[in-house]
Amino acid sequence: MIFSIATKEWKLLLKEKGTFFWLLLMPVMFIVLFGTVLGQLGSTPQTLTYIDMDRSSASEALLASLEAKGGYKLEAKDAGTLDDELSRIREGKLSSLLVIPKGFDGALAEGGNSQASVVLYSDAASDTVAGLRTTLENVASDYREQRIDDALKSAGANEESRKQALQSPLRIEDKPQNSTESNTVTQVVPGYTVMFVFFVMISMIRRFVTDKTTGMTARLRTTRMSPLNYLLGMWLAYLGVALVQCTVLLAFGHYAYDVQLGDLSAIAALVFMLALCGTGIGLALSMVVRGENQGMAFVQLITMGGAVLGGLWFPLEYMPKAMQTVSHFIPQYWAQKAFQDIMVRGDHLSGILPSLAVLAAFAVACIAIALLRFRGFMKSALSG
Structure with a gap:
């Protein structure tokens, strides 16, 4: 029944x-x-809009590092469009704009206490800017290590000692405990x-x-x-x-x-x-x-x-x-x-x-x- x-x-x-x-x-x-x-959120490359006013080998190397480390798709803009791009950011149509000013190459070549600057314009409401800023900090860290390595080389340090000096005191051992990737x-x-x-x-x-x-x-x-x-x-x-x-x-x-x-x-x-x-x-x-x-x-x-x-x-x-x-x-x-x-x-x-x-x-x-x-x-x- x-x-x-x-x-x-x-x-x-x-x-x-x-x-x-x-x-x-x-x-x-x-x-x-x-x-x-x-x-698709993690696999779709984000677009990095930039203006390269320096147009040097150093600025090209910086952009290549950002593309490699962050997986960004580079989109170049002319220097004359700076005001228009900033207006797009204020209107919420663009999340960020990276500007490499003139003299970037020269500032890097000076060494010592000099610093080469880049400018990051961003929309505070965008969630993607934090990732770009982190990538920029990682690239800046690479430049810092390169400067220290050059200074040690000038002081006569051999390759092994320079490598030990630049080695991080912290090592991360990644050991996933799940049988299947989440x-x-x-x-x-x-x-x-x-x-x-x-x-x-x-x-x-x-x-x-x-x-x-x-x-x-x-x-x-x-x-x-x-x-x-x-x-x-x-x-x-x-x-x-x-x-x-x-x-x-x-x-x-x-x-x-x-x-x-x-x-x-x-x-x-x-x-x-x-x-x-x-x-x-x-x-x-x-x-x-x-x-x-x-x-x-x-x-x-x-x-x-x-x-x-x-x-x-x-x-x-x-x-x-x-x-x-x-x-x-x-x-x-x-x-x-x-x-x-x-x-x-x-x-x-x-x-x-x-x-x-x-x-x-x-x-x-x-x-x-x-x-x-x-x-x-x-x-x-x-x-x-």
Whole structure:
């Protein structure tokens, strides 16, 4: 009987084109959009607009160093356009302008305490200027080391002693501890998978409210079907939908963006528990809300608020400490954490047991609420 209810619900969902849009097409579009756009941020070279008033071998060497160290695409402007370029910066149309003044070569050649200057005009509202300034400081550090090396050479120091003098006292040993390199796509694919699983609550609430208002729920009393079987059958239907949804989205991420899923048994356990949690919350809301509009408001609050606080849109470490603490009390955080543990850190089922336990706790609590409220839901259907 429970399976019959679920089968009936699956047939109805297959007839509703909107269901496929919200649960499959929309998340795929989000993954493609944000995975493609954000994934290109680090690989697309930034343009460095400059005016070289010195036009010397030294200024050309400086620009070559900036291009090599910062990966910039150089864009030259004539000296006569300086005022126009500065106007573009003030209008927000240009983020920065590097000007190499006349005499740059001569100032470098003088040595001693002389300094060669460059001028960096920038838009204070631009986020890209800090990276350019850091690159300039790195190049300036190279010039400083070259000057020290020349001074030591003039003093008669041999190559080995000069090398030791210029060697930094600090050595950085980079030892990544993750089995897979983390990138934008490993954040986006599981993040939007988790986010859109909770959108299944929209279909659940709409179906329960529709059955209630059309008298379908009331007519259950005239059949031999147990009301509890109706509740469990509806839940089973959307549990299956959520499982298919997760499978499709993760498979899309794997084949379209080469996302390494890791231990598939751990992924399967996580997907099942996530679907259990999302549909459990949807079941509780369906029994509590008084109408479809109220239900949609709750769904938006849970899905969007949970996406932000759960670190589904961007890494959690970017958030204030207080919000990071709050995130531990929502299921989306634990689902995303478990996905990251499996995909990036190489964990297996034993490593994600705490996350699975939290998702299970949310599911059990919400199912308990649904069962407690089910009798009241049925009474309101009969009185309506």
